[in-house]
Amino acid sequence: MRSHLLNDLTAEHYRRRVTEGVERVAAKLAATDRPFTGVAVDALAPRVDGIDLDRPLHDTSAVLDELEDVYLRDAVYFHHPRYLAHLNCPVVIPAVLGEAVLSAVNSSLDTWDQSAGGTLIERKLIDWTTARIGLGEAADGVFTSGGTQSNLQALLLAREEAKPGPGGREGSAGLADLRVFASEVGHFSVQKAAKLLGLGPDAVVSVPVGQDKRMQTVALARELERCKRDGLVPMAVVATAGTTDFGSIDPLPEIAELCEQYGVWMHVDAAYGCGLLASLKHRDRIAGIERADSVTVDYHKSFFQPVSSSAVLVRDAATLRHATYHAEYLNPRRMVQERIPNQVDKSLQTTRRFDALKLWMTLRTMGADGIGELFDEVCDLAAEGWRLLAADPRYDVVVEPSLSTLVFRYIPSAVTDPAEIDRANLYARKALFASGDAVVAGTKVGGRHYLKFTLLNPETTTADITAVLDLIAGHAEQYLGESLDRAS
């Protein structure tokens, strides 16, 4: 069994086995003609269930053959130009190489004595990101597992920094007084964070958005005023720079003004919109982000990085102390005086992957402009897709994109019942998924079912968009035809 341990004696074994795996995946990527096979849960589950984990195969080729059957054949492939569903990007090769290196070396980024250079690389990438944002000299941050954790940590810092209101915030009564303001189309991780942070059930105030799906600052001002009047404590405003559904970017400069006026922590959730930090053409769309107290970025969404790669950045490094605990077995306090950099002092995690290496390899190979160019391409594709949809009488399209999503709905001219239109759109999405020809997402707008393209693949063309719109219309028409038959 020792031959399976990665070490000096097995270096050659490692090279061969991993190469074998890489070759399988490469062949798979080359041969993928659809984003999905359309396999049903009921067809796949017995194949996984049928495997006896207590009877290993011992042989790498046999294990890979089996993997083909239970996973690779029917995986959902984000690199395919007709995968248009969620915020999953095709990944860049330098980052995948970084992934292979980081898991083999297996550094853990919690302490200097488990990572050495890894710690310095991560810190340099944090500084690079805060400089791109414009957070100033005192800024800092740390890599996290994703936007959900970044938002949680940012809100933890905001909670600890929140000024006590009338009545103070001692005990649980204090926590119940804290309010977080986010737009009605903000990410649900804000609610989860509020719950984990012990805030009350009404802690997250939902601020309405306009037609453009951006937070209405007049409404935010009204809510902040109401909060003050009610003797409650405004803890944070979460501005979303790139909403998950619409890619809409809240008006950051106006929100920054209000946060300053009311003395509230400004968090910018740029999990999606962070790609603009590298953009050559559209950087101005997130102007105002530099005024944030904290920022969430997901490199695994718009920097073409493999999952996971995310960070939380803060204007004032000192605020990260709210996540600091010292343990004799890991990061004793004296190490701070000895100026030994232990990243665990800033993180919610302890053992932590060296995800930063992927971004490092990417920047050293392609440069930030290379990433920005790819992201600009998908933003431009979305603008083109919007024009196509707006001109297409079969479709209603919701909002002109600020990033790379399109939300739309098939609207047959002969059908007026909105519930029937809902069912036709739901059916079309399901049927498309089952066909494997393309994968699209869905959401609700104004209580009605809509479909969504999240365009993150520069290889997707307007011809792909046109073709998928035709497929959707075909499925929806088939549903409506059958529905007529059922009625008659």
Ligand SMILES: *Cc1c(COP(=O)(O)O)cnc(C)c1O
């Ligand atoms: C995706 C997303 C998140 C959550 O990020 P994960 O990396 O999936 O945890 C948070 N906010 C927004 C706006 C997002 O789009």
